[in-house]
Amino acid sequence: MARRAGLRGPLARLPESRPVPAGAACASGARRDPGRGDEVEIGGLNVTPAERRNPRAERTRAALIAAGRRLFCERPVDAVTVDDIVQAAEVGKGSFYNHFTDREGLVRAISAEIRGRIERAVDRANAEVEDPARRVARAVCTYLRFALDEPERAGVLVRVHSGHTSMSAPLNRGLVDDVSAGLAAGRFVVPTLEAAVLYVLGVTQLALVRVVQEPTSSLAVSLSQQMLSLLLRGLGLAGGEADQIAAQASEEIVRQGAYAAAFQDPSGAAH
Template identity: 40%
Template sequence: MSALPKNPRSQRTYRALVVAGLELLAERPIDALAVDEIVSRARVAKGSFFNHFHDKAAFGRAIGGEIRTELEERIGRANATVSDPVARLAGGMRTGLIFALEEPRKTKIMLLNMSQSTLRDQPLNQGVAADMSAAFATGRLRKEARESGIRYWLGLCQVLMINAIERRVDATEAAKRLEDMIILALTGLGLSGDDAASYAASQSQLLLEEHQP
């Protein structure tokens, strides 16, 4: 993600480009957009685009990263009082699904444009990496989770979010799918079926309480 410029004028130009990108990427993928179209929508000079972004791919990654940052901030707030690392992982999946239900356009843009979205050393994955490591340290996860748990977990979260957008599920159906996915995800990591079901039921109920269509 490109850093926000310090100069106020540059900040305004950057934000105008990002807003234009959010609008245009909701309609077409980055490869189908021309830089001229982006700057026209943003009402800035063409040279301004290249002052902030190396190319269209970098532009798409920056926007995807901004949306992911917004999502991570939501997850941080949702898990602020939660200490159990397994519950924090499950809470992150719940929050991601709610985000997809409430912000389908942003979710689609994020999933199409995020760079290195499942890598351990991706800065925006540090929260889930820390929770996965803490969960592994409890001795409740299978040994494969040490190396592959992050990719596995994030992959399932992304599939759940994509499915919610494609199927346009309501809150009741979303809660059921979340419950099923958490059970599958946690048992896959090594938790017992009973433990996984308990976490899943709790997160499903929280989704119904938190998501207001």
């Protein structure tokens, strides 16, 4: 029976208000601007009913997102200007502000799209998995497989990933739930919940950075297996079981890409 998605949080979301050097994507809800009639803002995007039905506006928005994604993959957000974005997208500067309130709005829209792809895959990978240790391992492997299949998007995560570390943050709920379940079941033996959550986040982020640097299957498989084995040992599992879980998750998810199809946009939107 499916339950929480497991590892999400900072590895998949950005902060609401601004990008930071190492961050996470935060889903941004829609809000209505009382001064703009039927217009609403979704993820930093000003959207009117007409725009939602306008193919030209949709193409412009897609071009801006694709350009921003390429640029944010290559260099820090603070080093990318709106002028850089519109030049790469080959649209007028006014078109940018027809769609986004500012650069941070574009970052939120891009990161929300990336987060959605990863969360779908984590949900699928852990749909029938109850054991907290296996859930954590499979979620970590999903991130590393994502770096192989979607190097540009993974590069964005590395560039704009945030250090949201609060245990009460909605961004961290899936991981906190899995680690809490592991502690309650005696699967994990660690000093505190917070220490365990930070430990998992740190290991996963560094592994993601390494695979983005060298996106080869051989590296990703060996690295995921080795780091997961160490991670699970650190959470309190015996060495033999940690090795077994790490090897199974790495083989199925990283090498075979069992859930990689979930990275694709179900709407059929262009890459």
